[in-house]
């Protein structure tokens with residue numbers, strides 16, 4: 001049976017309401033509205049780094065999405081890029097397919113398991129045109145992981161994503177592709193992604209539904225902006241913060257062009273737009289990525305939320321988010337209901353009338369009614385992560401943050417009273433802590449082993465076959481192997 005969303009149900013009710021008394025019921029009144037879906041994802045954007053959360057620089061176009069619809073103030077993601085993108089594509093938590101640890105590094109060959117049903121596969125089967133414009137980060141070492149093999153009819157942008165914004169290279173290797181072929185192009189990557197998103201909309205036949213996944217690599221490190229945009233922020237004294245503001249502003253400019261293109265094409269009123277970051281802003285240079293940021297002041301701002309990217313506190317996982325869809329999502333409201341990145345696939349599938357029958361069991365839930373403000377969130381639990389060394393779980397207002405490696409550390413917070421995680425209640429809530437740890441253990445037992453840990457252990461095993469490293473007369477001559485050089 002086809003899933004029907006709250007959006008679809010509302011539309012059906014509205015359709016019935018305008019049918020005159022005695023007139024025949026229209027047979028297709030039950031059909032889902034099948035909106036276009038534009039899913040915009042920012043990379044490592046701080047919670048506070050948008051105008052509507054109080055940034056000191058303006059983001060008028062991102063703000064306009066929130067103003068035309070709802071702020072999603074209970075929106076969770078994973079603490080790292082790959083993990084959240086995997087959630088968005090599968091509706092399932094990363095520990096179910098081995099992506100629970102950090103990210104796929106540029107030197108890694110593994111990717112998102114190819115037996116997972118992806119969002120573009122599900123939507124394409126329902127008649128949607130599917131386009132990825134932006135960062136993928138779900139596997140680059142084998143073509144079977146590339147977006148074209150995973151459901152996207154068109155794709156453009158970086159496969160990995162931590163690129164130089166001008167050369168589009170990572171470690172000196174080009175990471176910029178169109179439909180699976182590397183392309184050398186001039187221009188600031190954020191602008192190029194905006195150009196392509198606009199082209200995609202302009203070239204689309206509005207009569208058929210479009211799924212555009214617009215995944216900016218901004219404002220992820222390296223911190224690079226165009227000077228003309230930086231010059232818009234003379235009042236920001238810190239140079240890295242000024243650059244970062246310009247990176248966010250450049251992304252906001254491009255989002256503005258996308259909104260204008262939808263308007264011009266007559267699609268805006270029939271488009272569900274969801275915007276969010278893939279994880280919290282970076283606060284610790286060890287989690288900024290592969291470039292060295294240890295010598296600069298990290299520029300992201302998560303406002304009052306604790307810590308940032310890479311860890312399970314709210315600053316790493318509760319991200320800025322907004323959604324709009326005229327006539328279906330009320331304008332200017334705030335939705336506090338808890339939701340997670342895994343919920344996007346079921347939510348999109350419901351409004352699209354797409355079948356998820358061939359998916360493995362989903363962790364995600366349809367959040368259509370929550371976004372519409374007609375129902376509270378059905379989500380009673382958020383699994384923020386289950387790894388071999390640590391985990392975090394939210395149940396109702398309670399949040400467990402567990403470092404299982406020695407020396408271990410267990411923290412429990414009541415987010416209803418302490419959203420900024422200042423008061424650890426673990427010592428006074430021992431039974432609750434035990435029950436939540438038991439739940440984590442249960443999930444750990446059904447986890448697929450971490451592909452990152454397995455890959456790195458293979459590196460250790462390869463070392464077993466290497467000759468001994470024995471100190472010679474020159475103390476500087478022996479260190480290459482120890483430092484990972486080939």
Ligand SMILES: [Ca+2]
Nearest residue numbers: 043044081278
């Ligand atoms: Ca990220």
